[in-house]
Amino acid sequence: MTNESGLRVWRIICAAFLCASLVHLSISRSKSPDLFPHYQNPRHLVARKCQVPGLAALTFDDFPNERIDELLELLGSWNATATFFVNGPYDPRDSVLQEELLGPRLKKIHRLGHQIASHTYDHINLNTADQHAFSATMARFDTWLGGLLGGGIAGPRYMRAPVVGWGFDTEDWKHHTAQTVHRAVRRVHDHAAQLQARQIVDLTADIVLMHGFHNTTVTTVAPAVLEALGAVGYRFVSVAECLGHPAENWYRRREHGA
Template sequence: MPSFFRLATIAALFTAALVSAVPINDPNSNPSVLQKRAGGATVIYRCTIPGTIAITFDDGPFLYTNGLLDILKSRNVKATFFFNGNNYGRIEDFAPSVKRAYQDGHQVASHTWDHKDLTTLSPPEALEELTKLEDAFRKIIGVRPTYVRPPFAALNQPVLDLLGQRNYTAVLWSQDTMDWAHPDDFSASYKLYEQLFNNTETLGQPGHIVLQHEVNQVTALQVAPMAIDLALVKGYKVVTVGECLGDPKSNWYIN
């Protein structure tokens, strides 16, 4: 099929998905789409800068955040944390880890207060999922993030409108390690990184946004360091989502 039609088909599928309130949970099937503007919010699927990789850690802060920060520091690389307010841990209880992630130069972003599917909530409930965490972030780091990952990648038109009104950019992913499905299986997650990095042709293409969960000890303390080391050996830049999009740090947070 000519590539124009393929792209047009993909774009049409995405538009249909966005306007029909169907949760978008399989961005891997649309690798050509880097980002899309919908309902006042931009939805990001993939980096735009070639040779970058943005590893993202969801569902914290939790027990392994600090150890993961040590690993990132020892390798002098940056990552993105999509924190919840009340999920595996409560954000107040892990405030020092959140503050450290911010001060170490990682991108601190929202994964909503307690990880509900925003598309199932009333507008005031969905708003509260955002604002409650914004308030907590202001207390801990003095600002609130402008990047958000909707739990379960669930987006519909009202949620996109809400995110746009709150000045959020929604971040999904282009590679899912599926670590949540095999939490104790190191090789299952690591294999994906090997596939990604052993293909050096991808160095010249827009980088990947990889989904991981830092609440999984194997992910945070075993897969992450090995994956980062492999990325660096293969010549990738391990950066935040903002950096892999060329978005200056001053845009990642507002008051």
């Protein structure tokens, strides 16, 4: 959202739904309809699951870690496209190091055709942020990502708010040690079984939440998701595609005045 009226509308919806929203997409745990009626304009769509039958979306929040090459190879082996909801290099203790590491990783993600979207610049809790803080973190992220990726990109059209908001949570953030990661894998298998059971009447899948900075997500959880949901018959695409949106709408572009 780029205008003040849009920001005000988003802020109201954010408060109403505990900030489980995206500017273009939201992944919510609520029992509300998959597409909330609050956004009649398709640019302001709120959703928590895929809308195209047979498709599933893998999402990775926060920072892609040093095993990003391994993750990208894994996704490539499945011909899978993922969506990375990332933050900027906001930590003042090591912002230079973050910038040096994060930039090349995101450029490679982008070059390989994966979707990059906003998780705000500094991972603030939007439940407690005021209008100024919200506007500032969104604008700063857009400026930073646009400068990093180039190509006339002014910022992403898709955003996930930090702290809450997902369709299916693998809980890799909770079970990320070698001793506990099996619990996240069990959740994945249980979820796949539920999808299999309902497939006759519902071929749509949830948007799956993972985190790119845990080694066990790359080595264990992501492979489990791909294998379990792949066995059910799902094809792995970007969040945009699983909602039926074209790739050319992933980003706002300067030449269009966006």
